Amino acid sequence: MANQIPYKTYVQSAEYIKTRINGFQPEIGIICGSGLSCLAETFERTKAVVKYDEIPGFVRSTVEGHPGQLVFGDLAGKRVVCMQGRFHCYEGYTVQQATFPVRVMHLLGVSVLLVTNAAGGINPNYEVGDVTLIADHLSLPGIAGANALIGANIEEFGLRFPSISDLYTPRLRNIAARIYLTNPSLREDKGFRVHEGVYAWCYGPCFESRAELRALKTLGADLAGMSTVPEAVVAKHCGMEVLAMSLVTNKCVDRREPSSLDVVAAELAGQPLVTVAEQFPHHEEVMAAAAARTPVIQEFVRSIIRDI
Numbered sequence: 001m002a003n004q005i006p007y008k009t010y011v012q013s014a015e016y017i018k019t020r021i022n023g024f025q026p027e028i029g030i031i032c033g034s035g036l037s038c039l040a041e042t043f044e045r046t047k048a049v050v051k052y053d054e055i056p057g058f059v060r061s062t063v064e065g066h067p068g069q070l071v072f073g074d075l076a077g078k079r080v081v082c083m084q085g086r087f088h089c090y091e092g093y094t095v096q097q098a099t100f101p102v103r104v105m106h107l108l109g110v111s112v113l114l115v116t117n118a119a120g121g122i123n124p125n126y127e128v129g130d131v132t133l134i135a136d137h138l139s140l141p142g143i144a145g146a147n148a149l150i151g152a153n154i155e156e157f158g159l160r161f162p163s164i165s166d167l168y169t170p171r172l173r174n175i176a177a178r179i180y181l182t183n184p185s186l187r188e189d190k191g192f193r194v195h196e197g198v199y200a201w202c203y204g205p206c207f208e209s210r211a212e213l214r215a216l217k218t219l220g221a222d223l224a225g226m227s228t229v230p231e232a233v234v235a236k237h238c239g240m241e242v243l244a245m246s247l248v249t250n251k252c253v254d255r256r257e258p259s260s261l262d263v264v265a266a267e268l269a270g271q272p273l274v275t276v277a278e279q280f281p282h283h284e285e286v287m288a289a290a291a292a293r294t295p296v297i298q299e300f301v302r303s304i305i306r307d308i
């Protein structure tokens with residue numbers, strides 16, 4: 001099958017990593033989203049750091065804000081491997097390449113995957129700096145064929161036709177919700193709000209058009225982002241529990257653009273329309289919003305990992 005990565009390539013990758021981590025056996029994997037790589041800085045003990053460009057089968061992260069290494073160590077009393085930097089399909093990688101590290105984590109013994117990302121808020125109640133637990137996803141690229149499970153099924157990983165109905169594990173979402181609801185210091189002192197919603201995977205790298213955002217909203221999406229779904233699907237396929245959360249880094253603009261007919265008709269009538277300057281998203285804004293929320297997200301994730 002064209003483009004398919006054979007099972008033995010995943011095994012070689014895991015075997016190489018084992019030679020670098022001296023018997024350390026991670027139980028939880030974390031994938032850090034844009035600007036959230038700092039999670040690895042909160043480890044109590046760092047056991048090993050392995051750069052992606054040293055690992056057979058790994059591609060390189062080409063995005064600013066994604067360092068490109070695996071960090072192994074202890075976090076909140078658990079053995080963790082943290083991906084500092086992830087691979088996106090918009091970088092030109094296939095879905096199989098982008099999700100390669102998840103299967104390697106599985107081969108290393110990881111059974112719980114925690115994924116963070118930066119996303120645009122489609123739901124009008126979401127504000128920049130809020131966190132949303134992903135309850136479900138809307139994957140238009142996946143429905144149309146951008147699915148890492150396409151090709152001959154690798155039985156060692158999982159079933160040919162997996163169900164993804166409970167992909168975002170209720171047990172883990174409940175742990176996160178309990179921490180938020182029983183922790184006034186997170187809720188009140190830091191003005192930190194947690195929602196639960198539906199994440200729409202958009203292939204990127206363009207931010208979505210206004211019409212696309214209106215369509216996604218109509219379809220039930222609360223957030224738009226360019227990652228997470230491929231990794232989550234592959235994790236579920238190989239039997240992992242998955243918790244994914246988005247940091248809202250910008251509010252999506254889905255208002256219609258002013259009609260040129262209205263604009264010109266108003267000009268002709270001598271009463272030019274007053275138009276509102278819209279705030280469209282840009283990468284610097286995304287990174288700044290992530291940086292501003294770093295400490296509270298570190299605290300939130302640490303508490304979740306402690307309770308898993």
Ligand code: HPA
Pocket residue numbers: 118119120121202207208224225226249250252281286
């Ligand atoms: N759309 C898609 N991906 C994103 C956005 C957005 O508005 N913000 C951060 N990642």
